[in-house]
Amino acid sequence: MGDAPDLARLIERQGRMLETLVKLAERPALALTPQTMAAEIAEAGRTAGNADHELLEHRAFNRTHSRRL
Numbered sequence: 001m002g003d004a005p006d007l008a009r010l011i012e013r014q015g016r017m018l019e020t021l022v023k024l025a026e027r028p029a030l031a032l033t034p035q036t037m038a039a040e041i042a043e044a045g046r047t048a049g050n051a052d053h054e055l056l057e058h059r060a061f062n063r064t065h066s067r068r069l
Contacts, residue, residue, distance in 0.1 A: 006055060
């Protein structure tokens with residue numbers, strides 16, 4: 001029951017990832033240099049990492065507090 005919000009967040013992020021991939025596919029190949037791709041990959045990693053940490057913290061918080069009830 002408590003996993004529904006987590007699943008909703010994952011589905012939302014999956015949709016945003018798909019949008020990003022579509023945007024990349026629409027860009028001209030010359031715009032996708034190693035330098036620009038490296039910067040975009042690094043930013044995507046930070047964003048995804050932050051989201052993963054938030055989700056893990058949320059789950060840990062819920063587990064801790066649900067045991068007290």
